Amino acid sequence: xxxxxxxxxxxxxxxxxxxxxxxxxxxxxxxxxxxxxxxxxxxxxxxxxxxxxxxxxxxxxxxxxxxxxxxxxxxxxxxxxxxxxxxxxxxxxxxxxxxxxxxxxxxxxxxxxxxxxxxxxxxxxxxxxxxxxxxxxxxxxxxxxxxxxxxxxxxxxxx
Numbered sequence: 001x002x003x004x005x006x007x008x009x010x011x012x013x014x015x016x017x018x019x020x021x022x023x024x025x026x027x028x029x030x031x032x033x034x035x036x037x038x039x040x041x042x043x044x045x046x047x048x049x050x051x052x053x054x055x056x057x058x059x060x061x062x063x064x065x066x067x068x069x070x071x072x073x074x075x076x077x078x079x080x081x082x083x084x085x086x087x088x089x090x091x092x093x094x095x096x097x098x099x100x101x102x103x104x105x106x107x108x109x110x111x112x113x114x115x116x117x118x119x120x121x122x123x124x125x126x127x128x129x130x131x132x133x134x135x136x137x138x139x140x141x142x143x144x145x146x147x148x149x150x151x152x153x154x155x156x157x158x159x
Contacts, residue, residue: 002029002124003055005046005072007062009033011085014115015061018083021121025138027128030055036067043068047075057124060109061117063087066099069109079127081120082109 002022006015015031022029033039034046050058058076061083062068069082084096093114101111112119122142129136 001054001056002027002128003046003050003058004029004031005034005058005060005068006085007033007035007037007064007066007068008087010087011061011063014085015059015083015117017117018059018061018121018124021118021125025125025135025142027125027135034060034068034072036062036071037065043071044075047072050076051078057081057127059083059117059120059124061085061120062100063093063096064089066096069100069111070103070107073103073107073109080109081123082111083117083120084111084114086114 004015004018004022006012019029019031032046034043036043055078057079058072059081060069060072063085064087066082066084069080073080082100084093084100086093086096090096097111097114100109103109110123112123125135126139129139
């Protein structure tokens with residue numbers, strides 16, 4: 001199971017891309033809003049206990065100061081994938097990117113591109129696939145599909 005959390009419901013349109021990917025790979029997930037700044041007690045509880053509830057990977061999306069992924073990583077033994085979100089109060093998204101990317105040694109967060117929740121979903125699926133052959137086979141098929149799309153596009157532009 002994958003946990004998908006975000007700092008605000010305004011992040012949901014971006015995080016929906018991770019949800020869509022996980023649904024496509026038939027990977028169970030849960031979605032919640034966990035604000036690092038407005039609900040720190042909920043953040044602590046979620047971070048410390050997610051692995052006890054069967055979560056294997058956490059995708060955490062946040063905009064602005066974007067402390068959510070790093071704070072979760074500081075308390076959870078699970079792999080954390082951070083999605084920087086370009087929010088309305090953002091400095092063109094750079095504040096979110098740097099807040100998630102520049103983690104201190106010992107507290108890693110795998111960081112995808114700004115608004116890159118699709119890749120976060122794929123990375124979570126790949127992590128799950130290391131111990132679930134069914135998911136791994138779906139990842140292999142997905143990547144073959146990407147290759148096929150490029151080959152078909154190549155043929156179209158040659159004509």
